[in-house]
Amino acid sequence: xxxxxxxxxxxxxxxxxxxxxxxxxxxxxxxxxxxxxxxxxxxxxxxxxxxxxxxxxxxxxxxxxxxxxxxxxxxxxxxxxxxxxxxxxxxxxxxxxxxxxxxxxxxxxxxxxxxxxxxxxxxxxxxxxxxxxxxxxxxxxxxxxxxxxxxxxxxxxxxxxxxxxxxxxxxxxxxxxxxxxxxxxxxxxxxxxxxxxxxxxxxxxxxxxxxxxxxxxxxxxxxxxxxxxxxxxxxxxxxxxxxxxxxxxxxxxxxxxxxxxxxxxxxxxxxxxxxxxxxxxxxxxxxxxxxxxxxxxxxxxxxxxxxxxxxxxxxxxxxxxxxxxxxxxxxxxxxxxxxxxxxxxxxxxxxxxxxxxxxxxxxxxxxxxxxxxxxxxxxxxxxxxxxxxxxxxxxxxxxxxxxxxxxxxxxxxxxxxxxxxxxxxxxxxxxxxxxxxxxxxxxxxxxxxxxxxxxxxxxxxxxxxxxxxxxxxxxxxxxxxxxxxxxxxxxxxxxxxxxxxxxxxxxxxxxxxxxxxxxxxxxxxxxxxxxxxxxxxxxxxxxxxxxxxxxxxxxxxxxxxxxxxxxxxxxxxxxxxxxxxxxxxxxxxxxxxxxxxxxxxxxxxxxxxxxxxxxxxxxxxxxxxxxxxxxxxxxxxxxxxxxxxxxxxxxxxxxxxxxxxxxxxxxxxxxxxxxxxxxxxx
Numbered sequence: 001x002x003x004x005x006x007x008x009x010x011x012x013x014x015x016x017x018x019x020x021x022x023x024x025x026x027x028x029x030x031x032x033x034x035x036x037x038x039x040x041x042x043x044x045x046x047x048x049x050x051x052x053x054x055x056x057x058x059x060x061x062x063x064x065x066x067x068x069x070x071x072x073x074x075x076x077x078x079x080x081x082x083x084x085x086x087x088x089x090x091x092x093x094x095x096x097x098x099x100x101x102x103x104x105x106x107x108x109x110x111x112x113x114x115x116x117x118x119x120x121x122x123x124x125x126x127x128x129x130x131x132x133x134x135x136x137x138x139x140x141x142x143x144x145x146x147x148x149x150x151x152x153x154x155x156x157x158x159x160x161x162x163x164x165x166x167x168x169x170x171x172x173x174x175x176x177x178x179x180x181x182x183x184x185x186x187x188x189x190x191x192x193x194x195x196x197x198x199x200x201x202x203x204x205x206x207x208x209x210x211x212x213x214x215x216x217x218x219x220x221x222x223x224x225x226x227x228x229x230x231x232x233x234x235x236x237x238x239x240x241x242x243x244x245x246x247x248x249x250x251x252x253x254x255x256x257x258x259x260x261x262x263x264x265x266x267x268x269x270x271x272x273x274x275x276x277x278x279x280x281x282x283x284x285x286x287x288x289x290x291x292x293x294x295x296x297x298x299x300x301x302x303x304x305x306x307x308x309x310x311x312x313x314x315x316x317x318x319x320x321x322x323x324x325x326x327x328x329x330x331x332x333x334x335x336x337x338x339x340x341x342x343x344x345x346x347x348x349x350x351x352x353x354x355x356x357x358x359x360x361x362x363x364x365x366x367x368x369x370x371x372x373x374x375x376x377x378x379x380x381x382x383x384x385x386x387x388x389x390x391x392x393x394x395x396x397x398x399x400x401x402x403x404x405x406x407x408x409x410x411x412x413x414x415x416x417x418x419x420x421x422x423x424x425x426x427x428x429x430x431x432x433x434x435x436x437x438x439x440x441x442x443x444x445x446x447x448x449x450x451x452x453x454x455x456x457x458x459x460x461x462x463x464x465x466x467x468x469x470x471x472x473x474x475x476x477x478x479x480x481x482x483x484x485x486x487x488x489x490x491x492x493x494x495x496x497x498x499x500x501x502x503x504x505x506x507x508x509x510x511x512x513x514x515x516x517x518x519x520x521x522x523x524x525x526x527x528x529x530x531x532x533x534x535x536x537x538x539x540x541x542x543x544x545x546x547x548x549x550x551x552x553x554x555x556x557x558x559x560x561x562x563x564x565x566x567x568x569x570x571x572x573x574x575x576x577x578x579x580x581x582x583x584x585x586x587x588x589x590x591x592x593x594x595x596x597x598x599x600x601x602x603x604x605x606x607x608x609x610x611x612x613x614x615x616x617x618x619x620x621x622x623x624x625x626x627x628x629x630x631x632x633x634x635x636x637x638x639x640x641x642x643x644x645x646x647x648x649x650x651x652x653x654x655x656x657x658x659x660x661x662x663x664x665x666x667x668x669x670x671x672x673x674x675x676x677x678x679x680x681x682x
Contacts, residue, residue, distance in 0.1 A: 045234025
């Protein structure tokens with residue numbers, strides 16, 4: 001069952017990761033299903049552009065786009081307008097608002113010169129709703145074409161690195177002012193950092209381009225060099241030759257882009273081979289373990305064991321052996337260990353636990369230290385850790401809101417409520433206690449020839465090695481930045497889908513093999529395996545005691561001792577029910593003689609111990625560290641009601657921030673710096 005759970009978790013994790021990274025838009029409530037550019041280059045060097053957005057919008061009052069003013073690329077943008085296309089195909093022109101507004105009314109727009117950029121914005125009507133809408137943004141770009149002695153050049157960035165809406169598909173059609181006589185004289189290039197698009201000379205007067213799965217903040221630009229006889233005039237005319245410079249630049253960028261592409265392909269192939277190699281290696285290794293390593297089995301197997309397997313074993317040691325906690329107690333175990341050790345200390349007369357009532361008559365429990373720092377030689381090392389923790393808690397207790405009328409300032413006393421508060425307020429002390437228990441028990445069990453340190457080392461090494469096959473794909477996704485590139489590379493290499501399925505099957509098979517192989521690698525010696533079997537049988541005996549036909553019914557004094565271990569195993573309530581069946585006069589016994597039974601059978605005491613146990617577990621969880629993430633960023637939108645500060649966070653960094661990984665955020669910043677050079681799309 002545990003193996004099946006691990007496999008299910010692994011599959012879910014892998015598919016969730018792939019879905020997360022291949023659908024960047026899932027993190028945003030703005031997403032372009034399609035973005036089309038229809039461009040007409042005119043003979044006067046200008047161009048008319050119509051952008052058609054099919055976009056998913058949610059809780060957004062206003063959408064907008066900016067155009068950086070750059071006199072080296074154009075002189076001005078005029079005649080801006082926006083219209084909305086209905087589901088039936090009807091085009092509805094929006095009304096020009098005429099002035100800047102952070103929030104625009106529905107179906108109104110502005111197209112303004114903002115000083116450093118032009119900005120178009122329009123009201124969506126989706127302030128408190130969501131839906132899919134289609135918009136057309138039209139504008140006229142003056143002097144978009146530069147004329148040189150040997151060519152005319154269009155160099156236009158359709159999306160900038162500050163465009164923060166991901167798009168599933170971007171398409172464009174660029175019409176020349178006239179057809180070229182020789183198609184070889186028409187030269188076209190497209191640039192995008194992810195190398196995820198194509199540009200084509202569709203005919204003598206038409207150029208088309210397409211980009212798939214464009215992430216937020218990934219620029220898309222097109223460069224065209226054409227004969228200058230098709231453009232009669234432009235405000236950007238230069239008495240210079242330009243074509244050779246353009247060709248040299250693009251050739252250099254093409255080589256750089258091809259090298260980048262080839263590098264990523266090589267990395268992808270190497271990683272895939274490494275993954276297969278690792279999976280095959282550990283599959284063979286674990287098969288060999290299964291074939292050569294004989295399982296260590298109990299010398300004598302017991303269905304039930306009616307006595308303590310080892311008389312000097314503490315409840316913490318018993319739980320450690322029973323559950324194979326060779327890597328240390330988990331947060332759920334630590335509470336039961338603490339509570340059962342308190343009961344054991346009470347049984348050994350080192351502490352006293354008694355019922356009290358506060359001034360309001362509410363029941364509570366009080367713990368009193370009886371042998372403060374004396375006779376600790378009688379205690380085991382793990383019991384000393386708990387005992388000293390309790391002494392420190394008594395000395396540093398906080399005044400409780402309960403028991404104000406009954407509580408003294410006695411430094412050797414503490415109520416359950418105060419103990420719970422102390423635990424909640426001192427999580428680091430709980431972590432230190434847990435670490436101390438782990439070390440002391442491991443040391444003692446090793447000295448007693450129960451734990452096998454070589455077996456532990458071998459099992460941990462096997463687990464660590466097999467984890468590499470899972471970690472590598474995640475590292476690949478982070479380093480290559482874009483899962484789409486990985487999938488595109490896989491497709492371009494021609495790796496069949498069934499090879500990927502085979503890799504997944506091998507990964508699952510490895511987990512099955514490692515689970516089985518690790519069972520063969522015993523962390524116990526033969527003596528340890530024998531004792532573990534007895535503890536399992538002893539636990540089963542306590543659970544099924546009332547169902548067994550026992551000739552000799554153990555005395556309650558024996559069960560008082562057994563209940564300490566039942567508490568550690570988490571079955572104390574079940575054992576109490578068993579005792580009430582076997583001992584008809586159970587509720588009439590003198591519990592001054594059997595204080596531990598009284599503690600465990602009394603509802604309020606049981607509740608108090610549960611409360612302290614839960615506090616211990618949760619305190620360990622909070623004190624053992626952890627992390628969190630946060631989200632941020634802008635988006636080419638304005639939400640209703642509250643004006644948001646505009647900002648930019650790359651899609652990659654945004655996801656890493658959400659995962660709480662600042663290291664990869666810094667890595668991405670370095671990558672973005674190196675990506676400032678334009679890259680070529682084939």
